[in-house]
Amino acid sequence: MAGVPLIAYLALGLFMFSVGVVGVIIRRNPIVIFMCIELMLNAVNLTFLAFAKYMPSKLPTGNTQLAEASMGGQLMVIFVMAVAAAEVAVGLGIIMAIFRLRKDIDIDEMNLLRG
Amino acid sequence: MNTADLLTPNLGVFALLGGIAGLAAVGVVAFNNAVRSALCLVISFFTLAFLYFTLTFEMIGILQIVVYTGAIMVLFLFVIMLLNLGALKSLIEERDPKLLLGGLLGLALAVLLGSQVLLPVANVLETRAPADIGSPQSVGYSLFTTYLYPFEIASVLLLLGIVGSILLAKRRI
Numbered sequence: 503m504a505g506v507p508l509i510a511y512l513a514l515g516l517f518m519f520s521v522g523v524v525g526v527i528i529r530r531n532p533i534v535i536f537m538c539i540e541l542m543l544n545a546v547n548l549t550f551l552a553f554a555k556y557m558p559s560k561l562p563t564g565n566t567q568l569a570e571a572s573m574g575g576q577l578m579v580i581f582v583m584a585v586a587a588a589e590v591a592v593g594l595g596i597i598m599a600i601f602r603l604r605k606d607i608d609i610d611e612m613n614l615l616r617g
Numbered sequence: 618m619n620t621a622d623l624l625t626p627n628l629g630v631f632a633l634l635g636g637i638a639g640l641a642a643v644g645v646v647a648f649n650n651a652v653r654s655a656l657c658l659v660i661s662f663f664t665l666a667f668l669y670f671t672l673t674f675e676m677i678g679i680l681q682i683v684v685y686t687g688a689i690m691v692l693f694l695f696v697i698m699l700l701n702l703g704a705l706k707s708l709i710e711e712r713d714p715k716l717l718l719g720g721l722l723g724l725a726l727a728v729l730l731g732s733q734v735l736l737p738v739a740n741v742l743e744t745r746a747p748a749d750i751g752s753p754q755s756v757g758y759s760l761f762t763t764y765l766y767p768f769e770i771a772s773v774l775l776l777l778g779i780v781g782s783i784l785l786a787k788r789r790i
Contacts, residue, residue: 505625508741514635520727525646527719557745572746573759584771588778595785
């Protein structure tokens with residue numbers, strides 16, 4: 503968007519990523535932790551798209567390489583979305599399986615993998 | 618360039634959308650109830666889609682609404698209601714040192730990343746990508762030519778995700 507500097511988008515992405523990290527650390531509900539991971543993925547998506555639009559590189563404007571590089575950022579976002587969809591399906595399946603096994607999903611009590 | 622040139626109407630629109638998205642992100646972490654967190658996440662994803670529209674990435678914005686707020690959040694709400702988490706006492710968050718420690722770590726991470734990443738791009742103002750870069754046509758063309766192999770690998774990954782979630786959802790593992 504004309505008139506908005508790149509640093510505004512990057513700062514918003516950084517803020518959302520940090521909030522996601524804090525959520526993963528402090529929350530005990532595994533579903534909320536999953537949501538915070540989604541938040542972090544979305545913050546990274548925003549950063550990818552901001553860089554793809556503003557392109558602070560040394561290539562001259564109008565170059566076909568510039569269009570290719572910009573498209574790379576966009577396609578990366580599409581693949582992140584695909585991976586996030588697969589991750590959420592499997593992760594929520596694991597949470598359901600643990601809930602059926604233990605009748606409780608407190609993340610601090612999960613120690614089945616302890617050696 | 619002085620401060621009056623930087624305060625454009627577009628910056629106001631960005632501040633409104635970005636403020637909503639940021640506040641909703643804080644709400645995801647702060648709310649104790651998982652359903653409220655999920656609704657905050659829906660708001661955050663939705664406003665992020667509008668931010669993608671302001672960057673003229675229309676295709677990605679539509680995908681964000683369909684995939685995230687449509688499919689993934691419905692999955693989240695479905696699992697929350699299936700598990701009936703409101704009844705569990707152990708998930709009530711109590712005040713413990715983890716809260717302060719997590720906040721401090723997050724702040725340290727933000728300062729570290731911000732000082733390294735934000736300062737070098739502080740005076741990037743104009744967009745340099747071509748105007749029609751976000752249209753479905755150009756995205757589709759790129760997806761089926763240059764990025765054909767990643768596209769196929771992503772489809773295999775989604776197939777594995779389907780099989781894995783069906784296996785995990787079976788009665789006995």
